[in-house]
Amino acid sequence: MSSPSSSAQAARQALGGRLREIRLDAGLTARALGQLMGRHPAKISRIEHGTTSPSAEDIQAWCVHCNARNQASDLIASLRAVEGMWIEWRRMERTGLRQAQESRRPLYERTRSFRVYSPALVPGIIQTPAYTTAILTAIGRRRSLPDDISEAVAVRMDRQRYLHEGDHRFAVLIEESALRSGIGGIEVMAAQLAHLIVTAALPTVSLGIVPARPDRDAAWTVEGFWIFDDVQVAVELVSGHLTITQPREIEMYAQVYAELAEIAVYGPAARSIITAAIDALGA
Missing domain, CATH: 1.10.260.40 (lambda repressor-like DNA-binding domains)
Structure with missing residues (x-):
């Protein structure tokens, strides 16, 4: 392909x-x-x-x-x-989800600055185990993969140590709509949203919520992506995983990230949106 x-x-x-x-x-x-x-x-x-x-x-x-x-x-x-640079999911996950999760470890170890934009889900680096389990279970079912969900969840949770170790920094932008996606049901979603508030207080994390509003102008929703330093961009598409290393393309994603970061809200304003999403669950 x-x-x-x-x-x-x-x-x-x-x-x-x-x-x-x-x-x-x-x-x-x-x-x-x-x-x-x-x-x-x-x-x-x-x-x-x-x-x-x-x-x-x-x-x-x-x-x-x-x-x-x-x-x-x-x-x-x-x-x-x-x-x-372009790997179909069926190739990356042919032995299950654990190996696909494990393959990302070297990239996380060598990266210092992470910029993340997620339009639909809470990014893996700040997920709860239950939220991750719900997502990977759905992926495994959709793609008819070997059942190694618990092992894959453990690998992703272990990756979160980079939030606390070394000089890694994570700048995360999440669309407000992702806070209301209902992944895993009310209890799972409520716990995940509460975890976001805790995670946002970490010194290594900058959490911005891109609010739903009618005047988005040019900063419209795009595909989710991760920028690793200024060296590489990872994009997860429906059919596969795209790795971008062309400097001109990396700059395009950096520009989109900057535009989204400018309209995002942080601190108390972000907590207010997250709390409203928790209240809407009625948990």
Whole structure:
């Protein structure tokens, strides 16, 4: 599947450019290389222009016929990096949800500044165990995944130690509508909202609530995203997980975050909205 991100497209084009240089250094035309590899010349052209991703087998054959065997392993590593920018959920979660949760650990360890925007759910880093259980149970059921919910919840809860350890900082924006989503039922939701008030008092957390109002202007609701330092953006879509590393795209998300942060409310005003959401539950 092609990624909807220009980060992945730029990386694919860079890989294609390296393969083209190898072909030219070997003195081969695209047609001649295609014949040697048993591939149509049009595919060679699509690979070089980044419109088609090569397979590992394509790269191996390419390097063999261009007398560049010593470059094959590095090029295949680049291919894996490109493929990792867009991962379908069925691939990421093929062994269950625990492994998918665990795979995020290195990113959290090395990141110092987290900027989070969540339009529909309370972000995982400030979820209660019961709220996380409700969400992961629904995901597991929807995607017909192996039942390792309790293990996945434990991994996500362990991740919350970064709220208290080291010099990590979390700036979190949540849409007011997410406070009224009813995840897990009244008791689960009420406890989660109360936990938000407690979490907002942590010195490592800045919690903003984006209020529901008729004059949002250009700062409309967008997909949820996480910005890790200024290095990477993670976006969770319906069909898969998107990793963005292109500086221009990261800046776009940073700009949207800044616009949303400007209309968000904090401190007592945020607590007032959260408390109103708790009262509306009638718990």
